Structure formats: C-alpha cells, structure tokens
Amino acid sequence: MELFINQVFSGLVRASLYFLVTSGLTLLFGVVGTLNMAHFSLYMIASYFTWTFHNYLVDYSFSFWAAFVCAAAAMAVLGLVIERLVMRYLYERELGEQLLITFSMVYILDDLTKVVWGSSPLFVPRPDILTHIITFGNVNLPASDIFILLLGLTSGGATWYLLARTSTGRILRAAYSYKEMLPALGIPIHRTYMGIFVLSVVLASIAGSAWTMMGMVDLGQAHSLLIESFCVMVIGGMGSFAGTAVSAVICGLAYSFAILYVPKVATLLIFALAGLILIVRPWGLMGQAGRLH
Amino acid sequence: MTEILRTEKLTRRFGGVSAVSLVDLTVYDKEICAVIGPNGAGKSTLFNIITHYLDPTSGKVYFRGDDITGLPAHIICRKGLARSFQLTNIYPGLTVLDSVQMSLLSVEGMSGSLFRRTDALLRDETERILEMVGLLDQRYLTGNLLSHGDKKRLELAISLGTKPKMLLMDEPTAGMAPDETWGLVDLVERLRSEEGLTVLFTEHDMDVVFDIAERIIVLHQGVKICEGLPEEVQRDERVRECYLGAPQSAIQ
Amino acid sequence: MGTCLNSRLIQECVTVFPVWVCAKDRPLWLDSRFNDILPTDERPNYPMKKNWLIPLCGGAVFLALGIVLGEFWVKVATEAVIMVLFAASFSLLYGQTGLLSFGQGAYFAAGAYGFALAMTKLDLAFPVCLLIGMATAFVWALATGYLCVRLAGIYFAIMTVVVSQSTFYLVFQWYGLTNGDNGIQGLAPPEILHDPRAYYYFTLLVAGSAYFVYYRLLTSPFGLSLRSIRENSVRAGFVGIDVKKHTLKAFVLAGLFAGLSGVLFAPFTRTVVPQMADWMASGKAVFMGILGGAAHLAGPLVGGLVWIFLDAFVSGFTIHWPLIIGLLVFLIVFFMPGGLMGLVASIASKGGPGRGREQSS
Numbered sequence: 001m002e003l004f005i006n007q008v009f010s011g012l013v014r015a016s017l018y019f020l021v022t023s024g025l026t027l028l029f030g031v032v033g034t035l036n037m038a039h040f041s042l043y044m045i046a047s048y049f050t051w052t053f054h055n056y057l058v059d060y061s062f063s064f065w066a067a068f069v070c071a072a073a074a075m076a077v078l079g080l081v082i083e084r085l086v087m088r089y090l091y092e093r094e095l096g097e098q099l100l101i102t103f104s105m106v107y108i109l110d111d112l113t114k115v116v117w118g119s120s121p122l123f124v125p126r127p128d129i130l131t132h133i134i135t136f137g138n139v140n141l142p143a144s145d146i147f148i149l150l151l152g153l154t155s156g157g158a159t160w161y162l163l164a165r166t167s168t169g170r171i172l173r174a175a176y177s178y179k180e181m182l183p184a185l186g187i188p189i190h191r192t193y194m195g196i197f198v199l200s201v202v203l204a205s206i207a208g209s210a211w212t213m214m215g216m217v218d219l220g221q222a223h224s225l226l227i228e229s230f231c232v233m234v235i236g237g238m239g240s241f242a243g244t245a246v247s248a249v250i251c252g253l254a255y256s257f258a259i260l261y262v263p264k265v266a267t268l269l270i271f272a273l274a275g276l277i278l279i280v281r282p283w284g285l286m287g288q289a290g291r292l293h
Numbered sequence: 294m295t296e297i298l299r300t301e302k303l304t305r306r307f308g309g310v311s312a313v314s315l316v317d318l319t320v321y322d323k324e325i326c327a328v329i330g331p332n333g334a335g336k337s338t339l340f341n342i343i344t345h346y347l348d349p350t351s352g353k354v355y356f357r358g359d360d361i362t363g364l365p366a367h368i369i370c371r372k373g374l375a376r377s378f379q380l381t382n383i384y385p386g387l388t389v390l391d392s393v394q395m396s397l398l399s400v401e402g403m404s405g406s407l408f409r410r411t412d413a414l415l416r417d418e419t420e421r422i423l424e425m426v427g428l429l430d431q432r433y434l435t436g437n438l439l440s441h442g443d444k445k446r447l448e449l450a451i452s453l454g455t456k457p458k459m460l461l462m463d464e465p466t467a468g469m470a471p472d473e474t475w476g477l478v479d480l481v482e483r484l485r486s487e488e489g490l491t492v493l494f495t496e497h498d499m500d501v502v503f504d505i506a507e508r509i510i511v512l513h514q515g516v517k518i519c520e521g522l523p524e525e526v527q528r529d530e531r532v533r534e535c536y537l538g539a540p541q542s543a544i545q
Numbered sequence: 546m547g548t549c550l551n552s553r554l555i556q557e558c559v560t561v562f563p564v565w566v567c568a569k570d571r572p573l574w575l576d577s578r579f580n581d582i583l584p585t586d587e588r589p590n591y592p593m594k595k596n597w598l599i600p601l602c603g604g605a606v607f608l609a610l611g612i613v614l615g616e617f618w619v620k621v622a623t624e625a626v627i628m629v630l631f632a633a634s635f636s637l638l639y640g641q642t643g644l645l646s647f648g649q650g651a652y653f654a655a656g657a658y659g660f661a662l663a664m665t666k667l668d669l670a671f672p673v674c675l676l677i678g679m680a681t682a683f684v685w686a687l688a689t690g691y692l693c694v695r696l697a698g699i700y701f702a703i704m705t706v707v708v709s710q711s712t713f714y715l716v717f718q719w720y721g722l723t724n725g726d727n728g729i730q731g732l733a734p735p736e737i738l739h740d741p742r743a744y745y746y747f748t749l750l751v752a753g754s755a756y757f758v759y760y761r762l763l764t765s766p767f768g769l770s771l772r773s774i775r776e777n778s779v780r781a782g783f784v785g786i787d788v789k790k791h792t793l794k795a796f797v798l799a800g801l802f803a804g805l806s807g808v809l810f811a812p813f814t815r816t817v818v819p820q821m822a823d824w825m826a827s828g829k830a831v832f833m834g835i836l837g838g839a840a841h842l843a844g845p846l847v848g849g850l851v852w853i854f855l856d857a858f859v860s861g862f863t864i865h866w867p868l869i870i871g872l873l874v875f876l877i878v879f880f881m882p883g884g885l886m887g888l889v890a891s892i893a894s895k896g897g898p899g900r901g902r903e904q905s906s
Contacts, residue, residue: 035699095645096643096702097878097882099645099647099699100645100831100835103647104832104871104872104874104875104878105871107828107867107870108871108872110867111867111871112868114865115865115868223825227706227707227710227824230706231707234700234703234707238699238700264718265718268711268714268718271710271711271714272711274707275692275704275707275708278692278696278700278703278704279692279696282696282700344783365782365787366782367782367783367788370782370785371785375783375784382777382779382783384772384780384781385777386775387773387776391769391772391773392773395769395770395773395786396785399770399785399786403766404766404767404786404791405766405767405787405790405791405794406767407761407765408761409765410764410765411764411769412764451780452784454784455784
C-alpha cells in the first residue's frame with residue numbers, strides 16, 4: 001500500500017512537470033496554431049538561468065526563490081525578443097515552415113546555451129525548507145516534490161482562470177476560431193499573440209526552474225523530455241488545455257508504475273499510448289475533431 | 294431513357310439542421326439537368342454527398358445501378374462520376390498540362406506506375422481536352438497564375454480528364470465574364486452530343502439554366518419541392534414562393 | 546531621411562531581394578515547395594528534355610574526386626554520397642508529396658542495424674547483408690508507414706517523431722540483440738573494399754544507381770501523382786488517385802532510400818549506434834533536404850554534398866557546427882524557400898527563356 005501511494009505520488013510529480021512544460025506548448029498551439037519545437041530549448045535555458053541567478057545571489061537566504069522569479073522574468077524578456085524577431089513572422093506561414101524554423105531554432109538555441117554555459121552539468125542546491133522529507137508511516141514525501149506538485153497546480157489553475165474566466169480569455173478563445181475577425185473588432189491580434197507566446201515561455205521557465213530540483217541542469221535535459229511531452233500533448237488533444245492536464249496525469253502515473261514493473265519499456269509505453277491515440281482518435285482525448293489541421 | 298444516377302431519401306444533418314433531407318432524384322443518361330434553389334438550399338451539400346465529399350446521415354446513392362454510398366472518392370471517380378468544385382479546386386503548383394494529364398493517367402490506372410516516363414504519355418489526349426476547353430495556349434503555366442475564368446476552365450478540364458460518364462458541376466460559371474459563360478455553355482452541349490456526357494449542375498445564372506437544362510430540379514431548405522421541364526418549373530407556384538417569398542401559411 | 550532610406554534599402558536587400566529572386570512576380574515565397582514551378586515556355590519541371598551533359602559532367606567530377614582528393618577528403622566525399630540518399634529520402638516525402646517527416650532516421654538505423662546484425666549474428670556474405678539491411682528498412686517503413694499515412698499535417702509530423710524516437714528506444718533497450726548503447730562494432734566491408742578509395746567508388750556506384758532511380762521516380766506517372774497530392778490532396782482523390790495507397794508507397798520508397806544510405810553507412814564507419822535512429826539524426830535529413838531544395842530533382846544531391854563538405858570544413862576550426870547549420874537553415878526557410886537549387890533554377894531561368902529548366906535538372 002505504501003509503495004502504491006509512493007508511486008502515485010511520484011507519478012503525480014512527474015505529471016506536474018509534464019504539465020508545466022507541455023501547457024505552454026498547448027497554449028500556443030491552441031490559440032495561435034503554431035507548434036514551437038524550440039519550446040524545450042527554452043525550458044532548458046530557463047534551468048540554466050535559474051542556476052546563474054542562484055549563483056549571483058548565493059550569499060542570501062532567499063537565493064533560490066529569487067532565482068526562480070528572476071529566471072521567469074529573464075525568460076519573459078527572451079520570449080519577447082524571440083517573438084519580435086522571429087515568431088511574429090511565422091504565424092501566417094505554412095505549417096511545415098513553422099516546424100522547420102522552430103526546429104532550426106532548437107539547434108541555434110542549444111548551441112548558444114553551450115557557448116554561454118559550457119557543456120558540463122550544473123547543480124542548483126535546494127533551500128533548506130525543500131530538503132525536508134515529510135513522513136506518514138512508511139510514506140515519504142519530499143518537500144521539493146510537494147512544491148513541484150503545487151507549482152503545477154497553481155500555474156495550471158492560474159492559466160485556466162485566465163482562459164476561462166477573464167475577458168482576455170474570451171479574446172484568446174476567439175482568436176483561434178475567428179482569426180480574421182479580431183482586427184475588425186479593434187482587437188490587436190498581434191499583441192494577443194505576443195502575450196500568449198510570452199506566457200508560454202514563462203510556463204516553460206517555471207518548468208525549467210522546477211527541474212533544477214529534480215536533477216542536474218544539462219544540455220540533454222530538453223531532448224529526453226521533448227518527445228514525452230509531445231506525446232502528452234497528442235494524447236490530451238492538441239490545443240486542449242484541459243486535455244493536457246488530464247493526459248499529463250495519465251502519462252505521469254503510467255510512467256511511474258511502468259518504471260517499477262517494466263523499467264525498460266517505461267518511455268516506450270508513453271510512445272505507444274500516443275501512437276494508439278493518433279491512430280484511433282487523432283484529435284486526442286479532449287480535443288475537437290474540427291481542430292484537425 | 295435509362296437512368297444513370299439515382300438517390301434515395303438522401304439526408305444530411307449538421308447538428309440539428311438538415312441541409313439536405315430525404316431527397317430522391319433521378320438523372321437519365323445523356324441529359325443535361327440543373328439543380329436550382331435559393332442560397333442555402335442545399336445544392337452544394339447534395340453534390341458533396343453524392344460524390345462522397347461528405348458522409349450522408351442517411352440515404353443511398355446509386356450510379357449506373359451500383360450502390361456507391363460511402364465509397365471512397367477515388368473509387369467513385371473511377372466508376373465514371375466526376376465533379377468540379379464551386380470554389381476552384383485546382384493544383385496551384387502544377388502546370389495546366391500536368392494537371393489534366395494527371396487525371397488521364399489516373400483513370401487509365403497508371404497513377405502508380407513507376408516504370409514509365411510521364412513525358413509523352415497520353416499527351417495527345419491531354420492536349421485535345423485542353424483545346425476543347427480553350428487552355429491549350431496556357432498549358433505550360435502553373436494553375437495559380439491563371440485568371441479566374443481560366444481557373445474555372447482548368448477545373449472543368451481536370452474533371453473531364455477522368456473521362457466521366459457523368460459530370461457534376463457546382464456553379465460552373467460563377468465569376469465568369471458573359472462571353473466566357475456562353476463559351477462554357479456551348480462546350481457543355483458539345484460534350485453531351487459528342488461524348489455522350491450526362492451533366493448535372495447547379496447554377497445561379499437563370500439564363501444559363503433555362504438555356505441548356507432539359508430538366509430542372511428545385512431544392513428549397515434541403516427539400517426537393519419540384520422537378521420537371523423548364524417550362525413546368527417556371528410555371529410552378531411553389532418555385533415562385535420559394536424565390537419570391539410567401540406567407541409562411543401558404544407553404545404549410 | 547538618409548538613414549531612413551538606408552535602412553529601407555537594407556531591409557529590401559535582406560528580405561525582398563531573395564524573395565524576388567526566388568519568386569519573380571509572385572508572393573508565393575510563402576511556400577517553399579512552389580519554387581520549382583516558375584513558368585517558362587519550355588515544358589517545366591521534372592519531365593525534362595534529355596540533357597545528358599550535366600549528369601555526365603557531374604559523374605565525371607565524382608569519378609575524378611576519388612583520384613584527386615586526399616584520404617581524409619575521400620572519406621568526406623564517401624559520407625556525402627551516402628548522405629545524399631538520406632536527403633533524397635526526406636525530399637521524396639516533403640518536396641514531392643508534401644509530408645513533413647522528422648523520422649527518416651528510423652529507417653536509416655533499420656538499414657544499418659539490419660546490415661550489422663546480418664553480418665555479426667548470421668555471418669552472411671557482404672552483398673547479402675546489404676540486401677537484408679534494405680529488407681529490414683522496407684519492413685519497418687511498411688509497418689510504421691501504415692500508421693503514419695493515416696494522418697495529415699502536423700499529426701503526421703508528430704507521428705514520425707514518435708516513430709523515430711520509439712525506434713531509438715527499441716534499439717537502445719533491446720540489449721540482447723543490439724548491444725544497446727554500445728552499438729555494434731567491427732563491420733568491415735570485404736577485403737576488396739577496405740581501401741577508402743575503393744569504398745568510395747563502391748558507394749558512388751550504388752548511390753549513383755539509386756539516384757537514377759530517384760530521377761526515374763520523379764519523372765514517372767507516380768511522381769506526378771505525388772506532386773498532385775502535395776498540391777491538393779482532396780482534388781487528387783477526386784480524379785481517382787488513391788491518396789492513402791500512394792502516400793504509403795511514397796513512404797516505403799523513402800524508407801528504402803534511407804535504408805540504403807544506412808546500409809552503406811554502417812560498413813563505412815564500421816559501427817552502428819542507437820543514436821542513428823533518434824530524431825536529431827532524422828533532423829539531418831530534414832536539414833540537408835531543405836538546404837538543397839526538397840522539391841528539386843538535384844536538391845538532395847546539392848544539399849547532401851554541401852552539408853557534409855561544409856561540416857568537414859567548418860569542423861576544422863570550430864565546434865559550433867550546430868549553430869552554423871541552424872542559422873543557415875533558418876535563413877533559407879525564411880528567405881530562400883526553394884533552397885540552393887531554387888536559387889540556381891531562378892538565376893538560370895533568367896539566362897534565357899526555357900533554358901533554366903534544363904539546367905536545373
């Protein structure tokens with residue numbers, strides 16, 4: 001029983017990371033219709049930023065938290081720059097070109113990361129409060145994991161609130177279906193897109209900072225997560241925010257139990273699940289068939 | 294008169310709205326038949342269901358005696374039922390020649406052939422069709438460079454390339470200049486007399502309809518309300534009502 | 546005012562000029578794959594005039610390279626010739642059929658591993674191993690292609706990523722068969738091909754024949770069918786083309802091209818590793834194809850050669866090859882969507898009416 005609870009818990013933590021990193025991707029695709037292959041490079045860069053800011057502030061007790069926030073801010077700026085320079089010229093382009101451009105950005109960003117931070121893995125120490133392990137009987141819950149779980153829940157909740165409950169959200173939802181109509185209604189669509197892109201980068205940044213509590217910061221971290229995250233997106237339904245949340249939980253739990261019983265095929269299991277979904281129900285669990293491009 | 298196309302209780306619903314409901318129609322061999330009706334009457338939807346661009350909600354389509362309901366588009370085409378589209382649906386990046394040659398290759402069963410060269414294959418036949426629709430001079434241009442009228446003609450030539458027994462044309466003259474329109478009308482009549490083509494078409498231009506259609510079917514709100522010779526349709530009260538509008542009670 | 550004019554001019558040079566070069570009078574630079582279709586009064590595109598001069602000259606140059614170059618560069622040339630087929634594999638799908646595949650590495654690896662296993666586990670003769678490698682790629686492409694071609698657009702692209710990454714994990718985890726992360730070493734070609742020059746001429750022969758097949762493929766009715774599917778798959782269905790069957794066929798043929806290049810690559814490096822299958826390896830095919838111009842007959846050839854030689858050259862003084870190639874592809878997709886061949890073709894077509902097409906072939 002304890003084992004079961006432990007696995008569920010670690011599955012949920014993994015789900016939270018999946019969700020954090022995928023939700024930005026989903027958001028951009030859902031509203032703008034662009035799939036950003038470089039999203040994961042941005043996620044990786046965010047981890048590096050966290051390390052850098054933490055290093056600057058290492059003497060202060062709040063260094064980790066400050067690094068967390070500073071990284072998000074820096075990523076927002078970086079996102080803004082990328083949006084201004086590249087993304088805004090992409091939205092109207094053909095799908096293949098969007099993929100190709102963002103794919104080439106993966107190479108550019110990865111190599112730039114290597115130039116700036118070098119290729120040896122870096123380590124960000126956790127603040128004391130997150131090193132505790134909370135124990136109920138035989139169930140051990142590391143505080144950092146609980147924090148990641150909370151991060152996933154709050155950022156998911158906040159984004160959901162933005163989409164579903166605010167007037168901005170109404171515009172965003174309209175932006176997908178009635179792209180041509182928005183300018184006619186006096187809504188600056190490009191500013192909307194810019195906001196969405198920056199938001200997606202900030203979500204990637206939160207994911208990147210969260211990752212520093214789970215493992216080393218290194219150049220390979222994006223690639224291992226990229227495909228799994230694509231799968232999460234596909235299973236939930238491309239562009240469906242709620243779908244992403246559901247499928248992140250499914251994949252996280254599936255992974256966490258698979259790693260226990262069939263460790264060799266844990267990752268393959270998620271791929272197989274995504275492949276199956278693509279064939280049986282290409283629009284995913286919660287996407288709409290009409291959104292099939 | 295042998296029948297070539299027949300539909301039985303063809304219905305298509307979008308959500309709660311019936312775009313086409315319980316339409317029975319029969320088209321006979323070698324006739325030119327028009328489907329008319331006000332905007333939104335379900336003409337395009339009807340064509341889309343017959344050629345399986347859309348699935349019917351219920352009902353059957355028979356072509357030359359065979360049940361073709363729900364067959365893949367390419368099978369329907371190979372049985373000799375071709376269609377042209379309302380919004381021109383051409384290959385923007387292929388040359389006019391290639392576009393039409395493609396259709397011919399495809400009905401000759403050579404579209405998958407790896408061991409021939411496309412070059413001279415069926416070239417004469419292709420050029421004959423292009424000459425017929427008047428696109429021979431533009432044969433080396435790519436589709437996207439043509440004028441609107443030429444695109445329409447290419448659209449037709451691509452359909453004719455499949456050597457159909459029957460052709461469904463959705464608004465063939467929309468957006469054409471008057472002389473182009475009458476050129477097309479002549480062409481359609483020639484195709485019927487020379488090649489024995491059966492034509493079913495929708496059209497907004499009533500001059501064209503009453504000029505070439507031998508039989509007219511009138512749709513209104515997805516329902517067939519009248520069918521007959523042009524004179525009969527002209528005289529029909531229900532047709533007048535649906536075009537001119539009538540008090541609701543008069544229809545019920 | 547002056548600076549304003551200047552910046553305007555620079556902007557024109559950077560953005561408008563390449564567009565104009567590639568697209569002449571059309572705003573169609575938005576679609577890279579339209580670049581091969583400029584109107585000329587010769588019959589354009591693939592069904593070409595029989596012009597033997599350029600292939601002959603090209604062939605002569607390739608033959609001479611094996612003699613002129615030093616050993617290092619002969620090896621580079623061998624790799625380039627092999628990679629041309631890999632680029633052709635991507636181009637057949639994207640340039641001709643309009644399907645963006647990020648997964649060609651899966652079939653490259655399937656070919657390479659088929660070869661390696663036939664050689665090490667079954668101890669078969671070299672030519673038989675080559676055939677078994679091809680057969681492996683064929684089977685894998687058929688099985689996975691059957692799933693992929695049911696999807697379109699972005700779903701197809703993602704499915705290919707998933708397939709290639711699954712292939713990677715399969716190879717990586719199946720330790721008993723594939724030796725996992727360690728790969729399989731010692732895949733020497735037979736004695737007669739041990740010399741790099743001999744192996745160069747061998748690959749040149751095989752790849753040259755394969756490229757002739759690629760040429761015949763593009764000029765065949767099937768090639769035209771693929772282009773009509775690319776241009777308008779709905780319409781292609783309505784003129785009687787079985788779109789799914791044809792795309793599957795294209796997918797399998799593309800898999801065979803990738804497989805062949807994998808099969809040739811394994812005895813070249815004498816090693817196979819799981820990383821051959823992953824999506825970054827597949828990205829290489831994507832980049833080479835885009836670099837050369839995926840829609841052009843000579844695109845993969847030019848792309849593959851330029852990429853490999855540039856890589857070898859640049860690696861001499863910097864480790865930042867990914868950055869360079871990333872920027873290069875970025876700029877090409879943005880400003881020169883027809884790739885290098887698109888540029889050549891449009892320059893050549895200004896040389897005189899109708900001549901450009903012949904030259905671009």
